[in-house]
Amino acid sequence: MSGIVAAKVSGLATKRDTSRTASGSVSPLRPVMIALEWFGNLGIFFWQVLRAGVTPPYEWRELIRQMDEVGARSLSLVVMAGAAIGVVVSLEARYSLAHFGAKSLFPATLVYSVIEIMGPIITGLVVSGRVGAGIGAELASMKVTEQIDAIEVSAVNPYRLLAAPRILACIVMLPLLTLAADAAALLTGWATQAMVEPLSFHQFINDGFYGATLNAFLPPTFKTAVYGLIIGTIACFHGMRTRGGAAGVGRAATNSVVLGSLFVILADVVLVKFILAVFP
Amino acid sequence: MMPREISQESTETGQVNTLAVAIEQVHQSFGGHRVLDGVSLSVASGKTLAVLGRSGTGKSVLLRMVIGLQKPDAGRVRILGQDLSGLTLDKLGEIRKTMGFLFQHAALYDSLTVEDNVGFPLDHHRKDMTAAERRERVHTLLTEVGIVGSLHKMPSELSGGMQKRVGLARALALNPGILLLDEPTAGLDPIGSGEIDELVLKLKEERHMSSIVVTHDMHSAKTIADRLVLLDQGHVVIEGTFDDLKGSDNEFVRLFLKQS
Numbered sequence: 001m002s003g004i005v006a007a008k009v010s011g012l013a014t015k016r017d018t019s020r021t022a023s024g025s026v027s028p029l030r031p032v033m034i035a036l037e038w039f040g041n042l043g044i045f046f047w048q049v050l051r052a053g054v055t056p057p058y059e060w061r062e063l064i065r066q067m068d069e070v071g072a073r074s075l076s077l078v079v080m081a082g083a084a085i086g087v088v089v090s091l092e093a094r095y096s097l098a099h100f101g102a103k104s105l106f107p108a109t110l111v112y113s114v115i116e117i118m119g120p121i122i123t124g125l126v127v128s129g130r131v132g133a134g135i136g137a138e139l140a141s142m143k144v145t146e147q148i149d150a151i152e153v154s155a156v157n158p159y160r161l162l163a164a165p166r167i168l169a170c171i172v173m174l175p176l177l178t179l180a181a182d183a184a185a186l187l188t189g190w191a192t193q194a195m196v197e198p199l200s201f202h203q204f205i206n207d208g209f210y211g212a213t214l215n216a217f218l219p220p221t222f223k224t225a226v227y228g229l230i231i232g233t234i235a236c237f238h239g240m241r242t243r244g245g246a247a248g249v250g251r252a253a254t255n256s257v258v259l260g261s262l263f264v265i266l267a268d269v270v271l272v273k274f275i276l277a278v279f280p
Numbered sequence: 281m282m283p284r285e286i287s288q289e290s291t292e293t294g295q296v297n298t299l300a301v302a303i304e305q306v307h308q309s310f311g312g313h314r315v316l317d318g319v320s321l322s323v324a325s326g327k328t329l330a331v332l333g334r335s336g337t338g339k340s341v342l343l344r345m346v347i348g349l350q351k352p353d354a355g356r357v358r359i360l361g362q363d364l365s366g367l368t369l370d371k372l373g374e375i376r377k378t379m380g381f382l383f384q385h386a387a388l389y390d391s392l393t394v395e396d397n398v399g400f401p402l403d404h405h406r407k408d409m410t411a412a413e414r415r416e417r418v419h420t421l422l423t424e425v426g427i428v429g430s431l432h433k434m435p436s437e438l439s440g441g442m443q444k445r446v447g448l449a450r451a452l453a454l455n456p457g458i459l460l461l462d463e464p465t466a467g468l469d470p471i472g473s474g475e476i477d478e479l480v481l482k483l484k485e486e487r488h489m490s491s492i493v494v495t496h497d498m499h500s501a502k503t504i505a506d507r508l509v510l511l512d513q514g515h516v517v518i519e520g521t522f523d524d525l526k527g528s529d530n531e532f533v534r535l536f537l538k539q540s
Contacts, residue, residue: 033295047371052370055370059402142389145385145387145390146383146385146387147387147388147389147390148386149349149383150381150383150387150450151348152369152389153347153376153379153381154376154400154401154403154450155373155374155376155377155404155405155406155504156400156401156404157369157370157373158374159369189409251400274342
């Protein structure tokens with residue numbers, strides 16, 4: 001079993017085209033079969049990573065390096081994106097609230113829309129673009145130059161050394177980056193409003209968080225750990241199973257970003273429903 | 281046909297020795313193209329086997345099967361009597377510690393220096409070593425393969441021949457009993473090829489290593505191998521000493537020797 005998995009992940013397993021009919025024409029079910037095969041391979045890959053990741057030896061040094069790569073090096077980008085979102089939401093909210101005569105609700109509207117909706121998803125998408133592409137391209141480049149095979153023949157488990165620390169780093173760093181994006185958005189949102197009408201930051205925070213409970217803010221922030229899981233897993237999966245030289249590296253990077261972003265958005269739909277059900 | 285049991289050999293004195301490597305009736309296809317079709321080979325302890333053949337005859341695939349990077353469609357590979365099939369990656373890793381593998385293009389880690397490339401297996405499997413002992417071991421290995429003073433260079437700063445030497449040093453880091461070499465002299469000038477051949481011979485004599493060498497280079501194969509195997513269309517055409525190949529009346533063998 002594990003041998004088959006290893007061969008599949010290393011991209012060398014014999015591929016049989018099961019999507020063609022007896023007459024040789026392409027079956028209409030081909031996209032479904034390709035999708036099922038992709039999910040199947042992703043599941044097998046994730047199982048391999050999970051098994052390698054929870055058993056010693058643990059790659060602490062690589063985990064710290066990846067946390068720096070995913071977290072510290074994404075921080076400025078995430079903060080800038082958050083700051084921009086803060087300005088946009090502030091401008092839009094002020095106009096809409098003034099239209100309905102509810103300007104006093106501005107702080108709460110900004111706080112809730114940033115922390116519950118915009119902050120997590122923007123952080124997820126920004127990190128998916130920067131980190132997903134980076135992980136996908138790096139691992140794919142190692143794959144096509146046989147460096148991952150070299151790790152394996154050195155009796156080092158590449159799932160443990162390469163995939164597990166990257167995925168775990170994404171899981172840990174996404175919520176922290178989300179907090180940074182939220183803070184930047186609230187700061188610029190307040191500043192934008194304060195430039196038009198006098199509003200102290202203290203007043204803004206008091207009004208914005210009035211009556212708020214941790215249940216309202218913690219689940220949306222920590223749901224980004226799931227985004228991290230998705231971004232890291234998809235990028236490592238595409239990177240480690242690529243083939244075909246430079247074109248394969250490009251494909252892996254593109255797929256990591258596109259599919260990572262898509263699944264982050266889809267996961268958001270599910271997670272919002274889940275959070276509303278569990279933390280009403 | 282029952283696969284031939286070749287994981288053991290009988291010596292002239294009647295003793296039974298476990299073979300270093302035994303490949304039994306392996307089959308491998310890629311996209312409907314049959315690359316290996318029931319190939320059986322073995323390497324006795326301390327001996328060198330050269331695998332020859334035209335491009336695309338599955339020589340490298342065979343080598344990847346021995347190290348467990350490729351699972352055969354059918355058949356078995358045994359290392360020191362242990363069947364590789366069905367092993368987890370970690371159990372396979374324990375067997376891989378007894379083997380060294382030199383890739384055709386060296387496959388050095390491009391983000392690590394020469395020193396860290398060679399020290400990579402030590403970092404992961406010799407945690408008992410101090411930093412000084414590790415440095416000393418890396419220096420010894422690099423000296424052994426003829427590289428002095430390039431410890432802090434990156435792989436991209438090395439020539440192809442030097443990269444192969446560093447790859448060889450890395451393959452030897454854990455003192456393996458079995459050495460697998462994929463086209464060790466490909467792309468090297470005749471002097472560089474000769475030096476690699478001498479190095480392999482030296483390792484064989486000093487460390488009594490068992491080796492499998494995949495090569496196109498007949499001169500190299502003749503120099504370093506005890507036995508040679510010629511593959512064609514997924515089959516073993518001939519197996520024996522260089523003199524056996526030279527004396528063969530098989531048309532393909534004669535053509536191969538003539539063109540080499």
